[in-house]
Amino acid sequence: MIARQQEYFGGKRVLVTGGLGFIGSNLARRLVQFGADVTLVDNLNPNYGGNLFNIAEFADDVTVNVSDVCDHHSMKHLIQGQDFLFNLAGQTSHMDSMRDPETDLEINCKAQLSILEACRNFNPGIRIVFASTRQMYGKPDYLPVDEKHLLRPVDVNGINKMAGEWYHILYNNVYGIRACALRLTNTIGPRMRIKDARQTFLGIWVRLLLEGKPFEVWGGEQLRDFNYVEDAVDAFLVAATHDEAYGKAFNLGAAPPIELIDTAKLLVEAAGEGEFVIKQFPAERKKIDIGDYYSDYSFIRDTLGWEPQTALKDALGQTIDYYRKNLQHYL
Amino acid sequence: MIARQQEYFGGKRVLVTGGLGFIGSNLARRLVQFGADVTLVDNLNPNYGGNLFNIAEFADDVTVNVSDVCDHHSMKHLIQGQDFLFNLAGQTSHMDSMRDPETDLEINCKAQLSILEACRNFNPGIRIVFASTRQMYGKPDYLPVDEKHLLRPVDVNGINKMAGEWYHILYNNVYGIRACALRLTNTIGPRMRIKDARQTFLGIWVRLLLEGKPFEVWGGEQLRDFNYVEDAVDAFLVAATHDEAYGKAFNLGAAPPIELIDTAKLLVEAAGEGEFVIKQFPAERKKIDIGDYYSDYSFIRDTLGWEPQTALKDALGQTIDYYRKNLQHYL
Numbered sequence: 262m263i264a265r266q267q268e269y270f271g272g273k274r275v276l277v278t279g280g281l282g283f284i285g286s287n288l289a290r291r292l293v294q295f296g297a298d299v300t301l302v303d304n305l306n307p308n309y310g311g312n313l314f315n316i317a318e319f320a321d322d323v324t325v326n327v328s329d330v331c332d333h334h335s336m337k338h339l340i341q342g343q344d345f346l347f348n349l350a351g352q353t354s355h356m357d358s359m360r361d362p363e364t365d366l367e368i369n370c371k372a373q374l375s376i377l378e379a380c381r382n383f384n385p386g387i388r389i390v391f392a393s394t395r396q397m398y399g400k401p402d403y404l405p406v407d408e409k410h411l412l413r414p415v416d417v418n419g420i421n422k423m424a425g426e427w428y429h430i431l432y433n434n435v436y437g438i439r440a441c442a443l444r445l446t447n448t449i450g451p452r453m454r455i456k457d458a459r460q461t462f463l464g465i466w467v468r469l470l471l472e473g474k475p476f477e478v479w480g481g482e483q484l485r486d487f488n489y490v491e492d493a494v495d496a497f498l499v500a501a502t503h504d505e506a507y508g509k510a511f512n513l514g515a516a517p518p519i520e521l522i523d524t525a526k527l528l529v530e531a532a533g534e535g536e537f538v539i540k541q542f543p544a545e546r547k548k549i550d551i552g553d554y555y556s557d558y559s560f561i562r563d564t565l566g567w568e569p570q571t572a573l574k575d576a577l578g579q580t581i582d583y584y585r586k587n588l589q590h591y592l
Numbered sequence: 593m594i595a596r597q598q599e600y601f602g603g604k605r606v607l608v609t610g611g612l613g614f615i616g617s618n619l620a621r622r623l624v625q626f627g628a629d630v631t632l633v634d635n636l637n638p639n640y641g642g643n644l645f646n647i648a649e650f651a652d653d654v655t656v657n658v659s660d661v662c663d664h665h666s667m668k669h670l671i672q673g674q675d676f677l678f679n680l681a682g683q684t685s686h687m688d689s690m691r692d693p694e695t696d697l698e699i700n701c702k703a704q705l706s707i708l709e710a711c712r713n714f715n716p717g718i719r720i721v722f723a724s725t726r727q728m729y730g731k732p733d734y735l736p737v738d739e740k741h742l743l744r745p746v747d748v749n750g751i752n753k754m755a756g757e758w759y760h761i762l763y764n765n766v767y768g769i770r771a772c773a774l775r776l777t778n779t780i781g782p783r784m785r786i787k788d789a790r791q792t793f794l795g796i797w798v799r800l801l802l803e804g805k806p807f808e809v810w811g812g813e814q815l816r817d818f819n820y821v822e823d824a825v826d827a828f829l830v831a832a833t834h835d836e837a838y839g840k841a842f843n844l845g846a847a848p849p850i851e852l853i854d855t856a857k858l859l860v861e862a863a864g865e866g867e868f869v870i871k872q873f874p875a876e877r878k879k880i881d882i883g884d885y886y887s888d889y890s891f892i893r894d895t896l897g898w899e900p901q902t903a904l905k906d907a908l909g910q911t912i913d914y915y916r917k918n919l920q921h922y923l
Contacts, residue, residue: 359766362705362759370701370755374693374748412743414758415765417705424701424755427745428693434746435690 279349282310358418369421405557450490451583470535481522489576514556610680613641689749700752736888781821782914801866812853820907845887
């Protein structure tokens, strides 16, 4: 598979929106290894995941363009001549989407339409993989959740991401702009935002643990699944290089699911230090809590041959190692 | 049921967005009969359904406020003090949404969020019924389509209306702003737009028939269901007056479904004149055609007691009568 990807991406022009963020930068790192000509777009909004340190190791091998995907003039320019677009720019904080729904709409809907219109008008041959989210399923009717599950988002972010995903599928189906979507579950690993819980609650756990403070586990019994970021990157690369992917939305996921409290224990074990406290769910979060969630990822496994390779304990260990070395760049 | 509605709406303050449009004006007429204090908001955009003639019979009994629901300052003012909001303003043309997706987003998403934020901040006790659409189901997996069917919209309008509907359900669930949605199927009757097919293909059929020209039936074998506008109005009133409705989205619909070609024949029969030609589906429409569609409306029937009362032939007859008298006001 790696040889195939090398062949696919070597010398290809690749645009990554949200390219200085968590998954974008890990993806960029891999694309650089494959010899792709990589441009990263990111607005470096301090509330999002963009961080120049994420690409410090390979900054000379990529082009960084600091701009907002909502800026349709710059996107129109940047999209031209690209072979692939990995479309990862997005507002991901559920609470921010409730406090400021209009900004969430700008990024997760309006900017997506404007990107797709730019592709349609100026680069219809491009191939797009869109970073979607399991958040749009809401509170599951059944587990594991497959792609036939109704979409019933429980926050503004989930609604807008749902619309953003559908624009991609629509432009594929109506205009033949090859596009597909990956519905990410909890993704963890080096380069994630750990300053706060905006990107993932595991970020703030890691930070507090490394600062020698107890971290908070809300609830504790909820089941979740986690993908290591390298596995998520694999999924983006696999989706981009398979024609069968286009027009479809695929769940990512990992088995077996794990309770939050056991995840916390595993983190402490992987770190060889740390402690946590169990807290009641805060009232404002409780309303949009979804209970247990884990994905059925057999559709992408059977269609594209992807499945996660990294055990959670290893993922947590790699993550802790990374932030032990680089903590000061993420605070 | 009528006595109950009279009691509910008599003396109540009711805001209707899209109130000069097809369904909005028919609803306003009924509310005026019930003695409600009715304000109609409409921007009179010539591409939409607003038409001052629609309220000519009862213009003195309502307050008309010509403004755009995208204008959040005016909406913030208008929403205050209202007991009910019938939220019918929307862009409904599928082709327009593909030609200009951003405008569709402004109306069907951004304005909806801004209306709901205004309710949350300035009138959380309001009750809202949102006009949604069966368009968001896309091409059915099975028939009749019930509310458990996956939402898979096939145009930008369907995607944005889906988001707009979900904002309402979300604000109900999270903030307790009582809101529900009706997923309308093809609605026909007096006061519909007949200038073109922007609102319903049946509009342009009626116009051409009354102008003595043959109308075009695209395809012909597709099954559809039609609600007479008075039945749709009943559904809005019933939904507003039942607490069980809030937080839910209900299909409207009618049985039995009918092929387009038989609908055309029935229209000619009801009119006692007219002719039509069968045409191949135009290529750009074919891509977003959904084949057969008809609803399962048992959820609203069993929950709220609504079902359509008007036979299609009678609906077509009433429609033709109205436009024979008033054609010049709709061209």
